[in-house]
Structure formats: C-alpha cells, structure tokens
Amino acid sequence: MMNSFVSWPPELSSTQVEQLTLLATTYSLSHSLLYLPPNTPSSRTPPAPTSAIHAPFSLVPTPIPRRLFDLVKHLQRAYNVLYSRIAMDEAFLDEIMDQGGVAEVDRFTGELWRRWKQLRGEGIVQPLQLGLFRSDYLLHQPSESNSVSIKQVEFNTISSSFGALSQQVASLHKYLLASTNYFNTSPILSPDNLPPNETIAGLVSGLAAAHKAYGVESAYILFVVQLGERNVFDQRLLEYELLEKHSIHVLRRTFRELTSSATLHPTTRALLISSSPSSPQIEISTVYYRAGYTPTDYPTPRTYDTRQLLERSRAIQCPSLALQLAGGKKVQEVLTREGVLERFLRADEGLADVRASWMEMWALDRGDGDGPQREGGGNNVYKAAIPAFLDALPARERAAWIAMRLISPPRGVGGYLVRAGAGEGGTVKSEVVSELGVFGWSLFGAGEVSEEKEVGWLVRTKGEGVDEGGVATGFSVLDSVVLVYVNRLSGWVYSGCAIHTTFGTVEFLSFDPSGHATICSSSCLGDRDIGSSDTRLVRRACAIELDTGRFRLIEWSIPQYDTLLGRNLPPTSLWPDTAEQALLITIDNTSIFTPGSGGPQWGFRRTELIAQGAPLSNRTAFDASIETGVTAFHFSVRTDERRPLNYAHEYQNVFVEPTDGSHVFGLQIGELRTGTYSDLMPTKCTAICVVGILHGSESGTPFNTTPMASSSHSLKLLSHDLSVLFHTPFDPLTWHNFAVIVDWTEHTLRVLYSVGATPLRAVTPIVPNSSATAGADGQGEFHFGLLKLPLLNPKDAPAEQSDVVHYGIQEGTTEALAYSGVFVESVDRGVSVGNGRVIVLDKLT
Structure with a gap:
C-alpha cells in the first residue's frame, strides 16, 4: 500500500x-x-x-x-x-x-x-x-x-x-x-x-x-x-x-x-x-x-x-x-x-x-x-x-x-x-x-x-x-x-471519444474558495494529437492524484487544460475533515470509449476513474498491492438533481475488473440487466438486514425486501457471479456510503453501508465470492464513475441485440453521479466505519 x-x-x-x-x-x-x-x-x-x-x-x-x-x-x-x-x-x-x-x-x-x-x-x-x-x-x-x-x-x-x-x-x-x-x-x-x-x-x-x-x-x-x-x-x-x-x-x-x-x-x-x-x-x-x-x-x-x-x-x-x-x-x-x-x-x-x-x-x-x-x-x-x-x-x-x-x-x-x-x-x-x-x-x-x-x-x-x-x-x-492519507488511492481519468467529439467530464468541486477547479482538456483532436494518420478513436486521460485530498492535477498525456466552474457540494459527512472533496462525473452522447485495441464501444456511454499508483506508469504493482490480503473499498455516491439518471437503463458504477472483463464486485443502479437475487437475500428481516438507518427507527422497513422487478431506483451491490447481495433505495440528495471488504485469499466479500454521517454497519455476512481471473495487473483495476448500458433496439438483429457493448439505444441527455470518500483501506484487524472509528472485524454488526 x-x-x-x-x-x-x-x-x-x-x-x-x-x-x-x-x-x-x-x-x-x-x-x-x-x-x-x-x-x-x-x-x-x-x-x-x-x-x-x-x-x-x-x-x-x-x-x-x-x-x-x-x-x-x-x-x-x-x-x-x-x-x-x-x-x-x-x-x-x-x-x-x-x-x-x-x-x-x-x-x-x-x-x-x-x-x-x-x-x-x-x-x-x-x-x-x-x-x-x-x-x-x-x-x-x-x-x-x-x-x-x-x-x-x-x-x-x-x-x-x-x-x-x-x-x-x-x-x-x-x-x-x-x-x-x-x-x-x-x-x-x-x-x-x-x-x-x-x-x-x-x-x-x-x-x-x-x-x-x-x-x-x-x-x-x-x-x-x-x-x-x-x-x-x-x-x-x-x-x-x-x-x-x-x-x-x-x-x-x-x-x-x-x-x-x-x-x-x-x-x-x-x-x-x-x-x-x-x-x-x-x-x-x-x-x-x-x-x-x-x-x-x-x-x-x-x-x-x-x-x-x-x-x-x-x-x-x-x-x-x-x-x-x-x-x-x-x-x-x-x-x-x-x-x-x-x-x-x-x-x-x-x-x-x-x-x-x-x-x-x-x-x-x-x-x-x-x-x-x-x-x-x-x-x-x-x-x-x-x-x-x-x-x-x-x-x-x-x-x-x-x-x-x-x-x-x-x-x-x-x-x-x-x-x-x-x-x-x-x-x-x-x-x-x-x-x-x-x-x-x-x-x-x-x-x-x-x-x-x-x-x-x-x-x-x-x-x-x-x-x-x-x-x-x-x-x-x-x-x-x-x-x-495512508493507503488511499491515486486515480486517473479514463474515457474515450470519437474524432471531433468530447469526453464525458469529471467535474471536481470546491477546490478553492472561489469554487474553481482545473481539469484536463476534454477535447479530442484526432490524428494531429497522436502524430499519425490513424483515425481510430483515441484514448485521452489526465492523472489526478486523489491522495492529497485536493485532487492535485498531474499531466499524463494531454498538453492542454480547461477550467470548469464548480459548485459547492459538501462531501459525505462520514469522513469529517476539511480536505475531503466531492466530485461529479457526467456522461452525454459523446462519452464513447475506445479501448487500446478494438473498435469504439458505441453501445456504452462511459466516463470513469481508475485507481493508479505512483509513478503513474506502475499500475501493475499498484493493482497487486491493493488486492492482496484483506482490503476495504470505500466509496460514497449521491444523485445530482440537475442531471438525473434514466433508471430505465442499467448503470455500472463501482467495480474491480480483472482482465477477463468480469467484476470482483460491482455497484449498479437502474434496471438490472445482469444479475439475480442471491440466495442470501432474505424476504424477511434477519441478522443481515439493517433497519432504522434510513427511517430512524428500529421498526423501519428492512433494506433487502424490495422486489427485484421494482428496484430500478435502487443501489445494488453484486458479487462476482452477479448475485445481488444487498440493495437499498437510492434516495435523492443523500450520501450513500459503502465499504466492500474483499478477502483475496479466502475469496469472500462483506458489504458495509450507511447514509449521511451514520457509521458504516455490516449489511451482509461474510459471503463466498468465486475467484476472478487474475491478469498482468493483479486481480483487476478499481473503477468508479458512470458506465451506462443501452436499451434493446428492436430493429437490431438478434446477434446485435445481445452485443450491448456495440449496439442498442442511448439517449443524448447529460447525466451525472456524485462521488466522495473514495479510498482503499488495508484491513488488518479493523475497518474504518466513519467519524474516526475503526471497528474490529469480528465485532461488526
């Protein structure tokens, strides 16, 4: 770490x-x-x-x-x-x-x-x-x-x-x-x-x-x-x-x-x-x-x-x-x-x-x-x-x-x-x-x-x-x-665009008292930038060091910068220090990613950050370091009322992705297209239900009883085999705080959750999580952002309808999701649950 x-x-x-x-x-x-x-x-x-x-x-x-x-x-x-x-x-x-x-x-x-x-x-x-x-x-x-x-x-x-x-x-x-x-x-x-x-x-x-x-x-x-x-x-x-x-x-x-x-x-x-x-x-x-x-x-x-x-x-x-x-x-x-x-x-x-x-x-x-x-x-x-x-x-x-x-x-x-x-x-x-x-x-x-x-x-x-x-x-x-910050992450913007179009944006808020934030240029200028006649979609990124708490910008591959006017969005109050920042990630119809090899992912709209160590070229060692022993992946999300999501779609927001394209775990929002209820999900409140956090009462509605068919407005935490381990209503204008504890040796997961300033609590027991394929970068890359899957296009051929990466219907609206409190913690005996508290693992309730 x-x-x-x-x-x-x-x-x-x-x-x-x-x-x-x-x-x-x-x-x-x-x-x-x-x-x-x-x-x-x-x-x-x-x-x-x-x-x-x-x-x-x-x-x-x-x-x-x-x-x-x-x-x-x-x-x-x-x-x-x-x-x-x-x-x-x-x-x-x-x-x-x-x-x-x-x-x-x-x-x-x-x-x-x-x-x-x-x-x-x-x-x-x-x-x-x-x-x-x-x-x-x-x-x-x-x-x-x-x-x-x-x-x-x-x-x-x-x-x-x-x-x-x-x-x-x-x-x-x-x-x-x-x-x-x-x-x-x-x-x-x-x-x-x-x-x-x-x-x-x-x-x-x-x-x-x-x-x-x-x-x-x-x-x-x-x-x-x-x-x-x-x-x-x-x-x-x-x-x-x-x-x-x-x-x-x-x-x-x-x-x-x-x-x-x-x-x-x-x-x-x-x-x-x-x-x-x-x-x-x-x-x-x-x-x-x-x-x-x-x-x-x-x-x-x-x-x-x-x-x-x-x-x-x-x-x-x-x-x-x-x-x-x-x-x-x-x-x-x-x-x-x-x-x-x-x-x-x-x-x-x-x-x-x-x-x-x-x-x-x-x-x-x-x-x-x-x-x-x-x-x-x-x-x-x-x-x-x-x-x-x-x-x-x-x-x-x-x-x-x-x-x-x-x-x-x-x-x-x-x-x-x-x-x-x-x-x-x-x-x-x-x-x-x-x-x-x-x-x-x-x-x-x-x-x-x-x-x-x-x-x-x-x-x-x-x-x-x-x-x-x-x-x-x-x-x-x-x-x-x-x-x-110790054992916190560095990250870099990772997205793509077609020639003469723009990235989705990553808007960092409240950098200074004037509300201004500097961010790498979001324009793609085609072959003039890369010095060749290759007219494929090109990847653009800039390095953003999250570890300092002020998102210090480091140039990685783009020589020019833009200045965006932020707005004051208080970060999650779970981590009460003055350096904690909120950031807003947006997508629109130009947020189309092209990987290092292969064609444009026309079906997705995608803007993400990927965790990165220092130096920026050494992601292999960094990924390996955060994916050994037991680690807790912390993140908080909330809605943006100005740029709402379209809950008819599925959004993949936070995940660790190995080279085989699977996810060690994933946070999803919207209409679930890839996942089922886990057998661990109760229909009645048991020891793995957490009640009263949202409703302020021990007799409040359990989180895990909403039928899957009506859960498009819910946050869903999925395991590697796409079982939904936990879901809860995505209430607007409230920070939803998560920690996903991954044991990389025993291949298990545990989910912690809270809202606002309430300390994190375990909402699942320790559950088995099948081993993902490890690639050159360790178990996989830690992503957070917005990845919007398309709706089915009835005019597409059957083979195209099953290829959500390249086909489907996407609206052209601008949508956004706010993040705060994103870091990875090396877990020895205890895990941070907010407000300065660390709880011994076997004492989690």
Whole structure:
C-alpha cells in the first residue's frame, strides 16, 4: 500500500533550513514557546527569570494518517470514562496494589496507596475528582505488514504536560506555511492538512468546570509545581487563560512551601493557603498537580504528609491519589487481560476500539519492552537491555514491572529537529519517530462521570533509535501534525471519444474558495494529437492524484487544460475533515470509449476513474498491492438533481475488473440487466438486514425486501457471479456510503453501508465470492464513475441485440453521479466505519 509519509520530510536546501530556523526561533521567542535556561536560580518560587530560550521543536510538522488521527481523538472520550471508573473502583485498585504485589516491591507506589487507604478510613470529604489526561500513541507498522495502525504507549493521569506549548508549535507551523509555503517543497503542506489545536482553552475548561463545581467563586486554583521548574511557560499559559477567560486566580506553590503554608479549616475542611503570616488566607477550589509523580518530589516523609493534607481537604484533586494510581503501568497491563475491560466499559461505549488500540502486555513473562508502575518518563527498559536488566532484577520485584510488545513505527520518516536554544548544533536532519498524544478531561465522583471532553493534542518527535519520549527529559522535541492519507488511492481519468467529439467530464468541486477547479482538456483532436494518420478513436486521460485530498492535477498525456466552474457540494459527512472533496462525473452522447485495441464501444456511454499508483506508469504493482490480503473499498455516491439518471437503463458504477472483463464486485443502479437475487437475500428481516438507518427507527422497513422487478431506483451491490447481495433505495440528495471488504485469499466479500454521517454497519455476512481471473495487473483495476448500458433496439438483429457493448439505444441527455470518500483501506484487524472509528472485524454488526 502507498504510504504518504515514507519520503518525509520535504527536501530543503541549507539556505532554506537556515531561513526557516530564523523565522521559527524568533516566532517562538515572541509567542511563549519557551523554557527557562538550565541552572536558573530556584531559591524563590516562582523564580524571577532574567532570560529564556525557545523550547525544542521540529521545523516541519509530522505526517499522521487522517483516519488514525480522527480515531484517537474519538477514543479519548472512551478513555476518559474508563479511567474515571477505575479511580472510583477501590476494590480493583486494592487488588492490584496488594494482591498484585505492586505496593510491596515499589516503595513509592506503595506509600501513595497506603496513604490513600488511610484517607478512605478517615472518610473522603470531597467526592468529586478531576482528571486532566493525555493518552500517548505511536504509529505501528510491523516489518512484514503494509498496514499502518496506531497503538497506545501509555495513559497519563498526572501532570500531563506540554498541552499549552503544543498549541504554540501548531501555530508556529501554520505561520511558517503562511510566510514561506515551505518553499513549495511538498503539496501535503497545505492549510487544509494542518488541524486546529485549541488545547489551552480545552484544558482550562476542565479546571474551570471543577472550580464551578466547588461552588466558591472567590476561591483560587492551586498549581503544585516542582522546585526549579524550567517548563514554567507551559503552565503559565494555562494560568493566564484561567484569569483572562474565566476570572479565576491561580497560586503556584511547591510541596516544600505548602508544608508550612497549607492548613485545613477545622469545620468545613476547606484548604487554606497563607501567602505570609500577615496576609489573609486564600481558599482553594482545585489542586492541580504538576508535581508529585516521581519519588524525587517527596524527599522527606513530611512531603508525603503534605500531599495527604491536600487530599484530606474539601478541594477537588487533579488528580486524586486514586486516579494517580489508576494511571500506573500495572493497571494498563491488567486491563488487557480477558474480561477485565468489560468491568468498566460497555460494548456501545467503545470497548472494542479501546482494546484494538493496545499492544500485547504480560506480567513480565515475556516481551520486548519493559515498563515500571510509575509515570513520568525515563523509567522504561528496551530491547537488548532487557535480558541484563531481568538478570539483575530480584524475582520479588518483578511484580512492579510489566512487559509490553514493542511498537514498530514506520521506517524512513525524517524531520528537522531544533534543540532548545539551538546553540552550536543548530538544526539537525534526522530519521525520527513521533508520538501523538491526545488530551481530555473528566469531572467525576460518587460513581458517576459528570462531564468529560476531548480537548486537544500534541506531538513529540525524537531521533530514531532513542527509546524515551519525554521532552522535559531531553529526549524529544515538540512537534505538530500534518494530516495525510495512508493507503488511499491515486486515480486517473479514463474515457474515450470519437474524432471531433468530447469526453464525458469529471467535474471536481470546491477546490478553492472561489469554487474553481482545473481539469484536463476534454477535447479530442484526432490524428494531429497522436502524430499519425490513424483515425481510430483515441484514448485521452489526465492523472489526478486523489491522495492529497485536493485532487492535485498531474499531466499524463494531454498538453492542454480547461477550467470548469464548480459548485459547492459538501462531501459525505462520514469522513469529517476539511480536505475531503466531492466530485461529479457526467456522461452525454459523446462519452464513447475506445479501448487500446478494438473498435469504439458505441453501445456504452462511459466516463470513469481508475485507481493508479505512483509513478503513474506502475499500475501493475499498484493493482497487486491493493488486492492482496484483506482490503476495504470505500466509496460514497449521491444523485445530482440537475442531471438525473434514466433508471430505465442499467448503470455500472463501482467495480474491480480483472482482465477477463468480469467484476470482483460491482455497484449498479437502474434496471438490472445482469444479475439475480442471491440466495442470501432474505424476504424477511434477519441478522443481515439493517433497519432504522434510513427511517430512524428500529421498526423501519428492512433494506433487502424490495422486489427485484421494482428496484430500478435502487443501489445494488453484486458479487462476482452477479448475485445481488444487498440493495437499498437510492434516495435523492443523500450520501450513500459503502465499504466492500474483499478477502483475496479466502475469496469472500462483506458489504458495509450507511447514509449521511451514520457509521458504516455490516449489511451482509461474510459471503463466498468465486475467484476472478487474475491478469498482468493483479486481480483487476478499481473503477468508479458512470458506465451506462443501452436499451434493446428492436430493429437490431438478434446477434446485435445481445452485443450491448456495440449496439442498442442511448439517449443524448447529460447525466451525472456524485462521488466522495473514495479510498482503499488495508484491513488488518479493523475497518474504518466513519467519524474516526475503526471497528474490529469480528465485532461488526
């Protein structure tokens, strides 16, 4: 399959790198993308800095597949609920800490757990808890696979940092694009491919929700910070947003300072902070921990006492001790065990999607990567270092560690890394690995989740071969996202015409704000174009690269272009990203195709696109790549009220065609001339009927009960033997979404379908599909467009009447069909069903 990021980054000259670095560093210094320099005096908190350096960043954004980016953003809502419920399940956490042995062998985690148990014995005063979360992921592409998926590295429940600076990096990359267009080095670098990032407002909305729930408007939010914190600006941006947008004040204090300044009101248990002996005490609504996740934050028993004091108060904890313990690696491993996740999530709450995001984990029996219970970065052991580590690890301490199958990021992806302060090293080009984090928050307590949201994202990029991913620990740079299509198709226009006539047209809509679209010339000029006296019909085509999402035109065989005025047609809302486009394919009486050999196909009217790889001459390898293993062919269709179809005809619209002229599957519209009901088609609704999608009710009319004789206004999905596996009314002005899953090894099909923004659902079981004849181009070419069959001409001879390719009646009207969401997906365990969701195959319903 084609991966859009294997040639990343774009090639920049040394002069261009120097210019971009200058622009980027000055922008960073002007927009709070900053660190305090090393060895900043920390005797006062907050310190009074006299200088700052820019944070480490990537000069160009990192490519992330669109569907995977949408998927993990969608998953965050399920993870918010999952970890909220874990934190409220005392028995579950006690079992892991006690019977699982973690508390015994990990003194730090054990101390937190024992303090939490003591608090529970006293009685928890504040039932509400706030979680500001970040779920971290890596792209996963095993060496033996063409499929790219995304897998969770860890889930952070305390001090989930860099949310504010990640927003600044996203703005930095948009600035560089706007000011230089990255010197036109990559068509992928376009505004439509740089997603918005409003993490500052999103995280602050969670803190503000907790403050409001506390119910004392004049109270402050307490930020508990580390002594000598260099990442202070990431925290300050949240502080400023709280004050400017919500009128909420913030206090910043270290554990050391709180040891002497924090007290509890004797009756209300309100948390009170004294700024000085003579100043009034300040009530705290919410305690937000940017410290407390590592043993070094608790240098003395008094520090643990201070943490316990804060937890005894009525202030809402972010996180509580329970939620901090829930974020440990051992909990992550236990969740992967059979039946455990079902304790916390229902099937309709994203259970299958969450499970599919995990790598295998074990209780240190085997594996390729080891991780400890605690959070914070710098605590993992990798690859070849594992045997020696295990040899030295006492058997009793193994309960505190887990083994996780190593995630395999795609190879060959590079970047330009600018270290903090740049220094003499300047900008370094390196092969890289990027980790995508998604932020969310949840306000919960007393067994219920009151409110939760997904609120933004970050990317951290490190040099390939560096195992840890923490920016603060010096291993990574901050980065942002450029969205790409992976395993999507390229295509080219493929049609024909007689001399002095024209092609059918392919009208691409909404290319730019003016509504204009450029398309290859549709005129045929005969032998003057081909430089010979051959006056046969000639084939004309132009290449159209669909992979960029903007249908970038590449000249293939015609030297001239026309400009057509498009009209705004929103694409299917099943794939909600700004780069998704709609296109309109038309036919008229001049849309007559002549193949490379043979005469004109006078009986057909035909305009199509055929999937094509890069380079355009290498269709053989491309066809073979999309027709191995299991692939899902996605497409959405709708009517055009200005140029309606004539349903007395049969239209063949989407199909995979081997060299023998058969179809592996096909979507047809109109009066069916080539096909019969499959024996699998029910006359009553069974498990393979989908009801309620069109009619909004579980008692709605099943799709598959319309008699074939009256189905000319229906969409019909046919198998290789021309059995109609599924059909549904072709309702006008509505996008009809399909995915046809083809198993090329087992020779089976499965059809998924929906309308509008409704996620795809299976409308057939897995059905046998006889093997098609494979030609030089693999199993066949992937076509979509309009191929209109003729009506019978009673004046034709019997032999001519059976030759629909060359004989029959066609009207001269212009007709059209709209397409959107056309791509092929390599299916590993799951298939995309829209709106960022991927469903495990055996969970399809």
